[in-house]
Amino acid sequence: MNSSRRHRSRRRGRAAAVVLAGGSGSRVGAGINKAFLPLAGRSIASWALNTLATVEGVGILVFVVRPDDLEHARFVAGRETDEPPEIITGGDTRQESELLALRHLADRIDTGAVDTVLIHDAARPLISHGLAAAVLHAARESGGAVPGMPAVDIAPVGRPGRLAAGDGFRPDSLVRVQTPQGFHAATILDAYEAAARDGFVGTDTASCAEAYTHTRVTWVRGEETNFKITYGQDLLLAQDVVTALGLRTG
Template structure:
């Protein structure tokens, strides 16, 4: 019996399950319902809609793709230009829920599985579509791809202050597409006035949702993000120069390269060189420290000579863990900290090459006012995942995905790491150590930057290349 899926615009049969691509009610590259141009937004030379349709129609288990759309003309123009002549479009309402409800009424009578996909996830492989369909056919009521959490996750209080570090191995990132038993989809999503996210609606209704392994290319493609963190309040600011520590002491095993990902080329420079150059250009930064593995020291020296000639950078050998590398950097800076020559310390992942000077200044200003600061983006699609890969509970409302740089007033930061060293404590990030050993120090979350991505998998490097190429072009135009 074939499976089908639902949401906005339609194509003809492909194999044995059907799928519908849905409009995402967000701004930027992801089309809002009723937006006549967003479906044609390009990604890698092809519109988002084309990427999504080609992925799902290539799945082995897909027999029909239904894509109802608010703007028939815009969708049809994209499909015709791409040669997707088996697809057809029709008017189906102005919201995602209305489009999905319309698609459900058009399903083939023998369809047993409904798969809901989104233009926000244009890079998923066809195998992921088949995986969620198979999971439902194996007995699950619903299935969703769940990717690993690669950022540090923090819980905030109502004022935007960090109150706890959340173990990321207990969480997963929801990806797409979603698969449901047909009868369940019709019961849950037949109402055109329902809320927008189908998995959240299913979880609230008590549906047991099974997870399947997600993909490194499963991140949503968006031009902006709603920020849950407030700007820091005003207060006294420190005047001593800050030190910036760029950490490249890890192995980057998840990336799968034959060397440390910090020394891979991107947009004409090595990954680590981009953030080092960004910090070196800021007058607020008085000391620049680069932490590397012993085996990468020669490579680091060559990179500094080529990309930062004449810029004083202290090379420090890292530790066995991230915490150990941070401690080594702070021990190196300890004499200057105790002498009052360093007021704040910023710690940044070398694997985040697209760091904006405005973000650095925002974090530093908040640390000087409050004691500590870190940038965060809303962790809007994190769900608890059990040991059996079952998604349980809804999306967590008070969590943020933490970025770097993280900044702290230097004296209490050094004291916290010295106390941690005595106890043998090894934190997941800088803030985790401060939370434990300097509980009176307020760590304020400030708005992060969606472009400030962490290069964890190969697709991340391609996206960083795109951001950095645009950044470099803009700098040359204004220089």
């Protein structure tokens, strides 16, 4: 990492960006957490961390990892990031990891030092600065926002082996949700604490917000390149995107 960039101070801001890296590498075919696999010369996780650090208004980065991955995370923080994140260990589920990240920020949320939280999957390395900034802006405007892509390739199913026709179904009324997902910090912290008391486990941040808040979550158009690396071919595709777009590699 270039020393002039390593010592550059991030703009101060009242938003916190949380990057979750609790997955494994089993479906990618790797023996380590996929967040620490290389993509164009540096770890997958470092891409999102570095992008989110450049977003105006983001003042805190939190990197959530498994206890077994602390050594990898410290290497990434010290050698591959422009602005080293705060590293914490997560839980057994995504929901628990998000809760632990919010609790880590709780004192700063209570004082107002953190007013908005963005939660992002490390496995989506090619999130753009523009999309992250748009989600943050929308979250501050409405209380909650997610990026999504219109799910125009979805059709309703009727009887086994048959597609259902008509019934007023509109494919353009559905979106495939991505991350980062942004929410008013105090509201989402309260929601996750309530969910923990109830034993509720959602699929993502927005599902918990839907269940425990009155926030009307808005969506901004996501990006095709903001895909999640799940299988080996996804990592190959990400490498192709980096090459095709001429993205920086260090």
